[in-house]
Amino acid sequence: MIDASLPVARNGVPTGIAALDDILAGGYEAGRVHLIEGRPGSGKTTLALQFLLAARERGERALYITLSESIDELRQSAATHGWDLEGIDLFELVPAELSLDPSREQSVVYASDLELGETVSLVMEAVQRVQPHCIVFDSLSDIRLLAATSLRYRRQVLALKHFFSRNGATTLFVDDLTEEMDDANLHSLVHGVIRLEQLTIAFGAERRRLRVHKMRGRAFRGGFHDYVIRRGGLQVFTRLVAADHMPRSEDEEESVPSGIIELDRMLGGGLERGTSSLIMGPAGSGKSTLALQYAMTAVKRNERAIFLSFDETRRNFLRRANGLGIRPDQVPESLFAFQQVDPAELSPGELSGLVRAEVLDRGTRVVVLDSLSGYQHAMPEEQFMLLQMHELLTFLNQRGVLTILVLAQHGLVGPMQTPVDLTYLSDTVLLLRFFEAAAEMRRAISVLKKRTGGHESTIREYRIDAQGIRVGEPLRQFSGVLTGVPSYAGQARDLLVDRDG
Numbered sequence: 001m002i003d004a005s006l007p008v009a010r011n012g013v014p015t016g017i018a019a020l021d022d023i024l025a026g027g028y029e030a031g032r033v034h035l036i037e038g039r040p041g042s043g044k045t046t047l048a049l050q051f052l053l054a055a056r057e058r059g060e061r062a063l064y065i066t067l068s069e070s071i072d073e074l075r076q077s078a079a080t081h082g083w084d085l086e087g088i089d090l091f092e093l094v095p096a097e098l099s100l101d102p103s104r105e106q107s108v109v110y111a112s113d114l115e116l117g118e119t120v121s122l123v124m125e126a127v128q129r130v131q132p133h134c135i136v137f138d139s140l141s142d143i144r145l146l147a148a149t150s151l152r153y154r155r156q157v158l159a160l161k162h163f164f165s166r167n168g169a170t171t172l173f174v175d176d177l178t179e180e181m182d183d184a185n186l187h188s189l190v191h192g193v194i195r196l197e198q199l200t201i202a203f204g205a206e207r208r209r210l211r212v213h214k215m216r217g218r219a220f221r222g223g224f225h226d227y228v229i230r231r232g233g234l235q236v237f238t239r240l241v242a243a244d245h246m247p248r249s250e251d252e253e254e255s256v257p258s259g260i261i262e263l264d265r266m267l268g269g270g271l272e273r274g275t276s277s278l279i280m281g282p283a284g285s286g287k288s289t290l291a292l293q294y295a296m297t298a299v300k301r302n303e304r305a306i307f308l309s310f311d312e313t314r315r316n317f318l319r320r321a322n323g324l325g326i327r328p329d330q331v332p333e334s335l336f337a338f339q340q341v342d343p344a345e346l347s348p349g350e351l352s353g354l355v356r357a358e359v360l361d362r363g364t365r366v367v368v369l370d371s372l373s374g375y376q377h378a379m380p381e382e383q384f385m386l387l388q389m390h391e392l393l394t395f396l397n398q399r400g401v402l403t404i405l406v407l408a409q410h411g412l413v414g415p416m417q418t419p420v421d422l423t424y425l426s427d428t429v430l431l432l433r434f435f436e437a438a439a440e441m442r443r444a445i446s447v448l449k450k451r452t453g454g455h456e457s458t459i460r461e462y463r464i465d466a467q468g469i470r471v472g473e474p475l476r477q478f479s480g481v482l483t484g485v486p487s488y489a490g491q492a493r494d495l496l497v498d499r500d501g
Contacts, residue, residue: 013134013170014058016050019236023212023221029191031168032216033161037175038196042208043229044174045069047196048136049078049085050233051172055134056087063089063132063169065123067142068176081233091126093119116146120156124163135164138174140186158189191216196227205345210236226349237353242391245360247274247398256366256402258290259297262471266447266456271428273365275452276393276403278422281432283408285443286464288312289324290430291368291404293469296326298366298402299335305366306337306358308351310375311408314340325468343375348388351375355392359399367396370406372422386422393425427451435481444481445471 012027021027028034028051038044052062064085066074071090078085127135140157147153157173164171173190187193193213200206209224227236255270264270271277271294279287288309295305307328309317317338318329328336337358341351358364369375376385396403405426423429429449435442445462447455458474459481475481 014054015047016052016054017047017234017236019225019238020210020234022238023225023236024192024215025218025220028170028172029216029218030170031165032191033164033171033173033189034192034194035173035175035186035190036194036196037177039198040176040178042196042198043227043234044176044196045074045077045138046081046229047234048138048172048174049074049081049083052088052134052136053083060133061089061130062087062134063091063127063130064136064138065091065093065126066138067093067119068139081231089126089130089132091123091130093122116143116152116156119143119146120160123160127164127167127169131167132169135169135171136174137164137171140173140175141178154186154189157186161189187213192218197224207347209347209349224349226347228347228350237347237349239349240352240356240388240391240395242394242398245395245398247400256294257297258294259300260293260469260471262460262473263445263462263469266445266458266460266471267428267450268454268456271402272452273402274397274400275427276397276405276425277428277430278405278407278426279430279432280407280409280423282434285432285434286462286469287406287408287432288370289320289464289469290432291370291406292321292326292328294402294404295336295366295368296328296331299331302335303365304335304337304358304363305368306339306355306364307368307370308339308341308355309370310341310343311371311373312340314338323466324464325466348375348385352388352392356395359396359401364401366402366404368404368406372405372407386425389422390425397427423449428455431482433482435478437478444475446482 012021012024013030014027015021015024036044036047048064052064055062064074069077071092074090075085123137137160143156144153147156160173161171173186175186192215194210195213196208196210198206198208207226208228209226211224212220212222221238221241223239225236225239227234229235254273256273257264257270258267279290281287292307295307298305307317312320317340321328328338339354355367358367372389375389393403405422407422427450428447431446431448433444433446435444443462443464444459446459447457456474458476459478460474461472463470463472
């Protein structure tokens with residue numbers, strides 16, 4: 001039985017993964033049996049080892065019973081994560097014909113024809129000898145094979161469950177799902193069920209996600225949660241639910257200037273904190289540069305900003321910014337961060353986790369996502385992308401963060417198309433366009449939408465040069481600018497010219 005003098009978690013037994021504890025509303029239930037199921041390669045053994053390592057750190061006795069892997073394999077797997085299993089009891093059950101080494105450790109039990117009853121008895125003996133607080137039983141698929149019939153298999157698993165529960169141990173049953181049988185479903189026998197999944201996409205790294213199927217008496221967080229396996233174990237990214245994060249009360253009505261007087265005038269003073277703004281336009285129209293302008297202006301106010309780029313490398317980003325007289329490389333890392341995102345490698349859940357950590361842990365006040373076209377590649381199912389973006393933007397808005405989204409449109413001049421419609425999620429929409437005048441390609445900017453206040457309905461020309469961004473007067477002498485082929489009835493002096501011209 002468990003020694004009452006040892007520390008016990010107030011809301012449950014920690015899993016060894018903080019995010020999973022949050023998903024389970026406190027961790028595993030003390031003294032109960034839980035089922036961890038997943039296909040081979042999904043990370044079940046790593047998850048189980050993290051559970052036992054956390055128990056060891058708390059000073060509790062931990063036991064790993066393995067029927068499918070050898071002790072040497074377990075230690076080697078642990079070593080790849082930088083773990084030492086010293087202090088965790090390892091008990092291995094293997095048939096004699098699988099080993100030709102007579103000098104194996106005494107923790108290995110040899111039986112020429114290991115039967116189910118003998119296996120269960122040996123497991124019980126090991127538990128009674130160690131008196132563990134936390135147990136991992138890996139795996140049930142071996143018990144299934146020894147049982148031969150689904151009825152006998154279910155009875156033996158039920159017997160093991162009652163035995164572990166009577167001894168007060170918090171137990172994880174591991175099942176690799178190599179032979180699923182509907183009549184042998186164990187979900188009704190155990191206290192909680194967590195399924196790990198590994199998904200293969202057409203291109204890029206595999207995606208992993210977990211789902212809690214049940215946890216009796218707990219208001220756990222449902223749905224799928226992305227996770228990755230890196231050195232150090234499973235890293236879980238809790239599904240973002242905006243309603244779980246209370247909104248900030250301060251600065252919500254404060255306008256955020258761009259540093260460009262004419263642009264701020266178009267926007268009725270600037271963008272508001274706690275809003276999301278969408279910058280749309282064709283490739284090369286200056287969307288990323290305009291978004292960077294807001295980020296660097298925030299830095300000048302001693303606020304932290306992060307620029308998440310799906311389409312541009314850090315080297316090209318710095319080269320372009322330095323060419324415009326903007327020097328993000330000279331800004332302290334505590335105020336500005338550039339994060340290159342590979343949509344083929346980064347899951348949507350990991351991206352949400354990155355943004356959440358920036359806001360909650362580092363106090364970031366301006367977030368730029370450049371561009372949503374790249375984000376869409378990370379989540380090709382458009383309807384799910386819109387739902388996730390809704391949660392992400394709502395979370396950022398409630399925290400008083402100014403969010404700037406960049407969306408590239410298809411085409412350069414004439415009618416434009418967008419790969420995904422996010423205008424209804426955005427509080428402000430800025431539209432950039434190319435247009436032709438006097439045998440020269442020029443750029444125009446307009447504000448199509450602003451929920452939080454008034455704005456100009458004019459279309460203005462703007463230029464990007466070595467001195468940065470310049471916005472001119474309204475193009476009142478033009479018509480048809482948004483089509484890309486305007487008619488012009490004004491004078492040349494009404495257009496922007498080079499500073500040295």
